Amino acid sequence: MESIQILDAKKHVGETVQIGAWVANKRSSGKIAFLQLRDGTAYFQGIVVKSEVGEEVFQLAKNLNQETAVLVTGEIREDSRSKFGYEIGISGLEVVGESHDYPITPKEHGTDFLMDHRHLWLRSSKQHAIMQIRNEIIRATYEFFNKNGFIKIDPPILTGSAPEGTTDLFETNYFDQKAYLSQSGQLYMEAAAMAFGKVFSFGPTFRAEKSKTRRHLIEFWMIEPEMAFMHQEESLEVQEQYVAFLVQNVLDNCDYALDVLGRDREVLKKYTKLPFPRISYDDAVELLQKNGFDDIQWGDDFGSPHETFIANSFDQPVFILNYPKAIKPFYMKPHPTREDVVICADMIAPEGYGEIIGGSERAIDHEYLLEQIRAHGLDENEYSWYLDLRKYGSVPHTGFGLGLERTVTWLSGIEHVRESIPFPRLLNRIYP
Structure with missing residues (x-):
């Protein structure tokens, strides 16, 4: 038998x-x-x-x-x-x-109760379906980048500096010096791109951001490709092809999970149509102001209501291009004709799911980067290896980062990012 x-x-x-x-x-x-x-x-x-x-x-x-x-x-x-x-x-x-007095019964339970029993809640049909979609996104990610000539490189989790100059870091003792849990592998992926051309990483990242929104986790997974000899428009094409590929593979291979979740396949199919729309930051601000968002001014970063309105205006994932230099990290390439913006883009998912990708073309001028590092109050000695990349055969290069859990949340059609990862780490939760 x-x-x-x-x-x-x-x-x-x-x-x-x-x-x-x-x-x-x-x-x-x-x-x-x-x-x-x-x-x-x-x-x-x-x-x-x-x-x-x-x-x-x-x-x-x-x-x-x-x-x-x-x-x-x-x-x-x-x-x-x-x-x-x-x-x-x-x-x-x-x-x-045998099993006796199983705590999660078919009746309704509160979120805190379910989170306290996450080790058992994972057995439920809805959570099972979400993890199946997560697994398919991971599988399809490797397929996409392997098919397109990328090599996987693993950046360190322990770092000596903050890639994006933020203070929202977890600090630890590294023998006789300070170290931090990585918030991004990007700088290391730039070094890898100079060695291998097209690379990607896939690993955990950490943000000590005291946020309780439905989009934020303390520990999450990022896919971070980096591409040498490539400009921003080419990167945007890779990004939209990658996201459309993920959506199509979920449609093709997660039929049972989509049924369990009640996810509308016709809605998902719209997200496989390329190209995705693009709107400049300038035009996005104007769009918001014309539609009653009096709180937004040029130079502000977008919040959840702003991103939701912009994406829903297009009914597809949308790129917002060229944000103000003052609200973006030091490593982004300055715009060739404007001092106030940098060459970057965020991809905003529709249906209220917000930013799932952030990316940019990277600055390649050594003196400009050194100036930016100093202007951001960073220790230039910590970034000397990064500056070396601009001294020994620097080339145009670009990259992006996709948040796995936000993508799982979006494609699953669920409300909160905490259900998109097996054991979520939240502001007030590290159990189980």
């Missing part, structure tokens, strides 16, 4: 198989027990008929507690009534691990 996973049930219709699973829920009548089974790949129904299995097995099935681990034996059948499309007619049942 073959042991299979629930997701592969469609390949075994009419066969008797064995499946290791957990009992997510159950209901029974006098003669039939219906078990909602999950095994980590999918959920489906197991049916136990008293007249077919005998009194002992039927009573065992009727008395199973939520989240009891079982081995079930039975025949795979088509089930046109369920979205999954298949079920198992159970002929044999063995309890592997």
Whole structure:
């Protein structure tokens, strides 16, 4: 007898198989027990008929507690009534691990309760679906960059300086000196691009920002490509191709998860149409002011309501180009005809999900960068290696960073970023 996973049930219709699973829920009548089974790949129904299995097995099935681990034996059948499309007619049942008083029941629970039990909440069908989409985005990311000639480079997590000149860093002792948990691998990826041409990193980053918004995490994952001999417009094309590729792969490979989440596929399909619209920062400010946003002035950074209105005006991901120099990091290339803006772009996701990508063309002039480092009050000795990149064969180069969790949140259609990562780290939460 073959042991299979629930997701592969469609390949075994009419066969008797064995499946290791957990009992997510159950209901029974006098003669039939219906078990909602999950095994980590999918959920489906197991049916136990008293007249077919005998009194002992039927009573065992009727008395199973939520989240009891079982081995079930039975025949795979088509089930046109369920979205999954298949079920198992159970002929044999063995309890592997008992469960008693499982705290997360089918009733409603508060967010704090669920977060305190995140180690168990991950078992629910919605959380399972979100993690499936997260996994597909990760898989598709590697496929996209490998197909397009990028090499993966891993920047350090412990650094001696702040890439973006911020104070929102986690400080630690590195033997006899200070070190920080990385907030971005970008500067190191610039060095890697000078060695390998096209590179990307994929790893954890940390921000000690005391924010409680639905878009912010303390620990999150970033995908950060960097490309030598490339200008900003070419980078924007890579960015939109990459995002459209992610959306298409979620549509192609996450059918079951999208069903569970109730995500409208027609809405997602709009996000595969290229090119994505572009609007300058100047025009974005004017658009907002004309539509009642009296709080925004040129030189301000955009908040969530501003980004939401701009993206919804286009009904697609939209690039906002060339922000004021004063509100962007020191390493961005100055605009060739304007002193007040830099060559950069943020990609804003529609439906209120905000910025998912930030990128720019990088400044390549050694003296300009040295001047900017000093102007930002940074220690130029800490950045001497970064300045070296402008002394030994500097070339035009550009890059961007995509936030994995914000992208998962957007494509899943969920409300809060905390559900997009297995164990979220929030301002007041480091448990479990």
